[in-house]
Amino acid sequence: MINELLFMNGYGVYVLSAFSFTLLSFAFLYLITKVQFIKEQNKFVAKFGSLNVEKANSAKSQRINKEILVNATNN
């Protein structure tokens, strides 16, 4: 059964390499996108941490900024 699945009448090398290339491309794109996201999120948290109380409160008045901070602490 496993031999048949891998060999596929001699086409296994083509079929499995096409599927492997697809899945590796997915993994590559997912990881790159995830790394970029975490980098920007960390940058935001660091910048927010360096603000004084007045500026931090003003930034927090925007719902989206609050959401980013909540998500960053949850991740």
Place this chain on the structure above:
Amino acid sequence: MFKFFEPNKIFQITSKAPKYVLFLFIIVLSVGLTEALILSPEDYKQSHSVRIMYVHVPSAWISLGIFSSVTFLSISGFVFKNKNFFLISKSLAPSGFVFNIIALVTGAIWGKPTWGTWWAWDARITSMLILALFYAMYLISWKIYNTEEKVFKITTFITILGIINVPIIKYSVDWWNTLHQPASINILSKTSIHSSMLFPLMIMTAAFALFSLLIFLMKYNTELIKIKNKGLDRL
């Protein structure tokens, strides 16, 4: 109507959605891979090499769909002066580009056992390669131009030029004598593919669409945080 698309309003949804989409994607992909590699029958002519169709065809469909969406959003952004449309199209493009590359590479792998060659300067294959070049130009433009106005103009121009290629890709197999076979699946006329192969093809298409949605959401959130980072600098 455009107020619905305001980043401040939709971030609440887009920031939480990726984990659910990832979960759904893994389930649908697992079912799709089982169907495509194990349960679906081999072709009477192409034998098991027909299984490459389950990754090649959905990738080609999605890359064409994404490019059309990117063009529509860029033109809409330009006409309605809505920056968010450009942000959405910028976030869609990377997955469209990767699907285009997957379609080209898996097509080459399928070509070897079927036609005896990895590559032919055939109308369908060449026009898909041209689409990949348009995607590359679009993505590079976002990297090299710093001023918003300039990048909006240039990326819209690239998509308008590129969209001319989309009907050429679609009808290339009818207009010219090509190595590539004509479409087996038609919305308006009878589909010539058996349901035992159509089912896994549809499942894999759903899985790939979920993956492009996942990448879009992650990229869109990254772009929004980037904008907010700039906002913090100005405080």
